[in-house]
Amino acid sequence: MTTPRVYNFNAGPAILPIEVLEHIQAGFMEFGGMSILEISHRSKEFDAIIDESRALLTELMAIPADYDVLFLQGGASLQFAMVPLNFLATSADYVITGHWSKAALKEAKHIGATNVIYTAEEGGFKRTPRANEITPTKGADYCHITTNNTIYGTEYQELPDTGSVPLIGDMSSDIMATAIDVKKFACIYAGAQKNLGPSGITVVILRRDLIAKRARDLPAFLTYATHAEAKSLYNTPPVFAVWALMHVLRWVKKQGGAAAIEKMNREKSKLIYDVLDASTFYKGHADRDSRSIMNLTFTLPSDELTEKFVVEAKKRQMVGIKGHRSVGGIRASMYNAFPLEGARVLATFMKEFERSA
Numbered sequence: 001m002t003t004p005r006v007y008n009f010n011a012g013p014a015i016l017p018i019e020v021l022e023h024i025q026a027g028f029m030e031f032g033g034m035s036i037l038e039i040s041h042r043s044k045e046f047d048a049i050i051d052e053s054r055a056l057l058t059e060l061m062a063i064p065a066d067y068d069v070l071f072l073q074g075g076a077s078l079q080f081a082m083v084p085l086n087f088l089a090t091s092a093d094y095v096i097t098g099h100w101s102k103a104a105l106k107e108a109k110h111i112g113a114t115n116v117i118y119t120a121e122e123g124g125f126k127r128t129p130r131a132n133e134i135t136p137t138k139g140a141d142y143c144h145i146t147t148n149n150t151i152y153g154t155e156y157q158e159l160p161d162t163g164s165v166p167l168i169g170d171m172s173s174d175i176m177a178t179a180i181d182v183k184k185f186a187c188i189y190a191g192a193q194k195n196l197g198p199s200g201i202t203v204v205i206l207r208r209d210l211i212a213k214r215a216r217d218l219p220a221f222l223t224y225a226t227h228a229e230a231k232s233l234y235n236t237p238p239v240f241a242v243w244a245l246m247h248v249l250r251w252v253k254k255q256g257g258a259a260a261i262e263k264m265n266r267e268k269s270k271l272i273y274d275v276l277d278a279s280t281f282y283k284g285h286a287d288r289d290s291r292s293i294m295n296l297t298f299t300l301p302s303d304e305l306t307e308k309f310v311v312e313a314k315k316r317q318m319v320g321i322k323g324h325r326s327v328g329g330i331r332a333s334m335y336n337a338f339p340l341e342g343a344r345v346l347a348t349f350m351k352e353f354e355r356s357a
């Protein structure tokens with residue numbers, strides 16, 4: 001690389017571990033006189049790659065044996081539609097905690113009846129519900145939640161207990177960020193481009209009894225069972241993205257797994273939240289008891305100061321830190337690959353900036 005690496009706070013696609021990028025660069029052409037972009041998805045080389053990716057994800061998330069792991073395309077956005085297409089027969093519960101849960105709900109409304117059983121919209125999406133605030137509708141086909149709200153910077157601190165109603169989670173921005181109990185979910189899905197790899201691949205973890213439950217007759221591609229039966233090789237998968245994902249998962253394992261990653265993420269986010277808590281200049285967007293350890297959102301006293309903050313941060317090699325237009329202010333996305341050192345640099349800069357303002 002000719003340009004030095006920056007502190008990349010992009011919300012997604014996002015930072016990947018430098019070791020992974022180096023492995024990708026070094027291994028790119030090493031497929032028997034071909035590159036990873038040129039091999040068959042039916043080759044034994046690719047079989048080994050997709051098998052290792054599935055095995056590593058299963059190991060690192062402790063996914064029980066009655067679940068399938070699927071590698072699909074179309075991002076989380078296609079899952080917003082595939083979930084109701086496959087599972088919504090009577091009605092489905094939606095918990096609205098931000099932009100992405102609203103997007104998921106909007107798609108489900110095309111398919112069938114929905115119940116909004118909780119919304120944080122009135123307060124400006126500053127919080128996530130406690131477990132006791134979620135009561136699923138009797139007989140609902142599933143309950144959909146967004147575990148981390150990428151734009152607002154809120155995250156579930158405890159998962160709801162939905163009893164016999166299957167819990168489905170969009171974990172696009174916090175998959176593998178904490179050690180979770182997969183058994184609490186019937187389905188987890190995540191676009192890979194925030195914590196697991198490049199864009200173009202979506203991970204879906206699905207309990208098998210749910211796969212069997214088909215709410216309606218659908219085209220093959222939109223049916224989970226198609227992809228489960230074909231072991232994610234129904235059509236040409238994103239070969240490069242699966243390979244990159246495998247390298248990211250190897251890196252997670254080398255770090256000590258999800259628990260070690262979680263510890264690091266908590267340490268990184270604490271550095272920033274400690275600055276917010278000691279300040280009257282910065283104002284955190286999320287309520288304290290709902291804060292995300294992935295996307296840290298806060299505002300400054302004026303738009304001019306926010307603009308200046310972004311410009312000054314860039315001079316210190318910090319990029320991608322401007323908040324989403326719907327919240328304003330600053331959003332520091334510090335995904336798994338984001339280094340502790342970068343969080344220290346931001347915390348120090350925040351204190352300096354406040355003193356000089």
Ligand SMILES: *Cc1c(COP(=O)(O)O)cnc(C)c1O
Nearest residue numbers: 075076077100150170172173191
């Ligand atoms: C980024 C994001 C999405 C959108 O994902 P795509 O892969 O672009 O469809 C959905 N949900 C959450 C929580 C996200 O962070």
